[in-house]
Amino acid sequence: MQDNPSIQFDEQRLAKRQQLLEEGVELYPHEFRRSHTIDTVREEFSEIGHDPSAEIISTAGRLYGVRDHGKTFFADLRDETGRIQLYIRKDALPEGKFQNFKNCIERGDIIGVKGRVFKTKVGEISIFVDDMTLLTKTLCSLPEKFHGLTNLEKRYRQRYLDLIVNEDSRETFRTRSRIISLLRNYLTNDGFLEFETPTLQPLYGGANARPFTTFHNFLGQKLYLRIAPELYLKRLIVGGFEKVFEVAKNFRNEDIDTSHNPEFSMVEIYQAYADYHDMMRLTESVVSTVISDITGGNEVSFEDNTISYKTPWQVMTMENAVRTIGGVDVFAHDVDALRIIGEKLGVEGVLDARSQREMLVLFFETLVEDKLIQPTFITDFPVENSPLAKSHREKEGFVERFELFIAGMELANGFSELNDPLDQVQRFEAQEEKRRLGDEEAQMHDYDFVNALGYGMPPTGGVGIGIDRLVMLVTGNSSIKEVILFPSMRREQVVQENDKEPLPLDDGNV
RNA sequence: GGGUCUGUAGCUUAGUCGGUAGAGCGGCGGACUCUUAAUCCGCAGGCCAGGGGUUCGAGUCCCUUCAGGCCCGCCA
Numbered sequence: 038m039q040d041n042p043s044i045q046f047d048e049q050r051l052a053k054r055q056q057l058l059e060e061g062v063e064l065y066p067h068e069f070r071r072s073h074t075i076d077t078v079r080e081e082f083s084e085i086g087h088d089p090s091a092e093i094i095s096t097a098g099r100l101y102g103v104r105d106h107g108k109t110f111f112a113d114l115r116d117e118t119g120r121i122q123l124y125i126r127k128d129a130l131p132e133g134k135f136q137n138f139k140n141c142i143e144r145g146d147i148i149g150v151k152g153r154v155f156k157t158k159v160g161e162i163s164i165f166v167d168d169m170t171l172l173t174k175t176l177c178s179l180p181e182k183f184h185g186l187t188n189l190e191k192r193y194r195q196r197y198l199d200l201i202v203n204e205d206s207r208e209t210f211r212t213r214s215r216i217i218s219l220l221r222n223y224l225t226n227d228g229f230l231e232f233e234t235p236t237l238q239p240l241y242g243g244a245n246a247r248p249f250t251t252f253h254n255f256l257g258q259k260l261y262l263r264i265a266p267e268l269y270l271k272r273l274i275v276g277g278f279e280k281v282f283e284v285a286k287n288f289r290n291e292d293i294d295t296s297h298n299p300e301f302s303m304v305e306i307y308q309a310y311a312d313y314h315d316m317m318r319l320t321e322s323v324v325s326t327v328i329s330d331i332t333g334g335n336e337v338s339f340e341d342n343t344i345s346y347k348t349p350w351q352v353m354t355m356e357n358a359v360r361t362i363g364g365v366d367v368f369a370h371d372v373d374a375l376r377i378i379g380e381k382l383g384v385e386g387v388l389d390a391r392s393q394r395e396m397l398v399l400f401f402e403t404l405v406e407d408k409l410i411q412p413t414f415i416t417d418f419p420v421e422n423s424p425l426a427k428s429h430r431e432k433e434g435f436v437e438r439f440e441l442f443i444a445g446m447e448l449a450n451g452f453s454e455l456n457d458p459l460d461q462v463q464r465f466e467a468q469e470e471k472r473r474l475g476d477e478e479a480q481m482h483d484y485d486f487v488n489a490l491g492y493g494m495p496p497t498g499g500v501g502i503g504i505d506r507l508v509m510l511v512t513g514n515s516s517i518k519e520v521i522l523f524p525s526m527r528r529e530q531v532v533q534e535n536d537k538e539p540l541p542l543d544d545g546n547v
Numbered sequence: 548g549g550g551u552c553u554g555u556a557g558c559u560u561a562g563u564c565g566g567u568a569g570a571g572c573g574g575c576g577g578a579c580u581c582u583u584a585a586u587c588c589g590c591a592g593g594c595c596a597g598g599g600g601u602u603c604g605a606g607u608c609c610c611u612u613c614a615g616g617c618c619c620g621c622c623a
Contacts, residue, residue, distance in 0.1 A: 110582090122582085144573075191615095292621065448623085
């Protein structure tokens with residue numbers, strides 16, 4: 038066991054484990070009944086004085102600080118609900134238990150205690166321990182008590198350890214869990230039904246992205262991990278469900294950085310008889326409700342900015358945003374002139390762009406996106422970039438689409454859903470053409486989906502909201518790795534003790 | 548993919564011009580019955596991320612591999 042360099046067990050802890058075993062102590066008992074969690078001890082005994090309570094309580098948790106005073110100890114015990122101090126006296130414990138504790142129980146171990154509650158001289162609510170039980174012997178030693186664990190790589194790879202020692206991190210993930218519950222509650226209270234659609238898909242679609250591929254042995258067929266649930270959720274609208282959503286994990290085979298993880302979470306929402314204006318209102322309402330429920334207000338600081346989520350949020354067409362924020366009136370110039378302007382302003386890709394509408398998107402991405410700090414809906418996108426969105430009812434060459442930007446990040450993307458099957462066929466064909474020209478992110482032609490539209494999908498509005506980014510905004514974390522429990526990391530190579538050569542990495546069977 | 552910075556004990560880290568790797572916490576031993584980063588005395592713990600080179604001598608300089616952070620590009 039100790040020859041394996043991947044195992045981080047501490048020799049001294051192993052020795053204590055052995056000593057406990059020899060003394061007949063059960064290292065990993067099966068259960069412990071608590072009369073109180075730590076927060077309920079604090080609530081119930083908030084008025085207790087220096088004399089210990091008559092009531093004997095039992096509670097359990099992990100030991101943190103242990104302060105040795107010879108014949109007494111003070112120790113910090115923590116469970117999910119909080120921290121409380123233990124007061125442990127040699128003369129109060131059953132015969133032998135104190136020595137046992139002193140020799141073999143340490144920081145990081147999980148114990149159960151029985152005792153009476155009192156307040157110490159300096160006024161801290163504590164448990165006067167009458168008996169204690171080892172519940173789990175810990176073999177790995179904890180990071181130090183003061184600086185804790187700060188190494189980012191270790192925090193991400195060993196998240197359990199991060200959660201044990203960093204309260205901030207626990208709080209972030211508690212908030213993440215609450216946000217997802219709030220999203221669900223909001224939508225289900227509003228009459229939406231939650232569904233699960235395939236993660237393994239024979240065709241991928243619903244977004245422009247490179248997929249992960251896998252293989253199903255029985256079907257003898259290549260499958261893709263979904264890049265979006267969109268096309269399946271719209272099939273549900275065709276089938277007659279009118280308000281649907283899915284909290285979906287999506288997979289995109291792309292680079293990793295502070296705002297992208299290869300697997301990420303979105304909530305996608307579709308509503309029959311609604312359009313993109315309705316979905317903007319829904320998005321605004323859902324997100325601002327989450328903000329106020331979590332923070333109790335409507336302002337949250339993020340990086341160097343204070344973001345105000347006070348509704349209504351600003352709405353601008355992309356054309357207008359490029360004109361007023363980027364300073365370029367795209368439709369006042371021809372493509373040649375736009376190339377010159379774009380070059381001068383450092384807009385990437387202008388030499389390849391062939392239309393004003395393509396230029397618009399390029400100018401928007403370079404000149405506007407990262408300036409959209411306060412919540413802003415950008416509307417009316419060129420048709421070429423939006424193969425699943427319905428043509429604009431007034432503007433030729435545009436679709437009824439919006440994206441929500443906050444702190445320069447795209448948080449949501451929605452549109453009036455394209456439901457004209459022939460138009461959809463043409464859009465897919467245009468995507469196919471892009472694929473033939475080498476665009477790996479262009480969408481696949483999904484014939485079953487167009488057949489579904491052939492049976493008739495009512496006018497529908499849809500939106501996807503990025504959950505990870507929402508959590509970043511709410512918790513003030515500027516890295517997506519801080520809000521994903523187990524972010525994607527490159528595998529560490531295991532070095533064999535005897536030859537120091539890295540072991541060959543198994544590629545798996547796919 | 549490009550640039551840049553980082554990797555020293557379980558954790559947090561110091562290490563100057565290249566000259567025996569130092570501390571705090573944690574651990575172990577000892578003292579201590581109201582402490583809370585408890586305190587006091589003593590001890591152990593390091594192939595300085597891996598490999599190669601320069602040098603009498605490398606944690607330090609050079610090359611390279613691995614992993615990570617940050618910035619840019621692409622995607623949400």
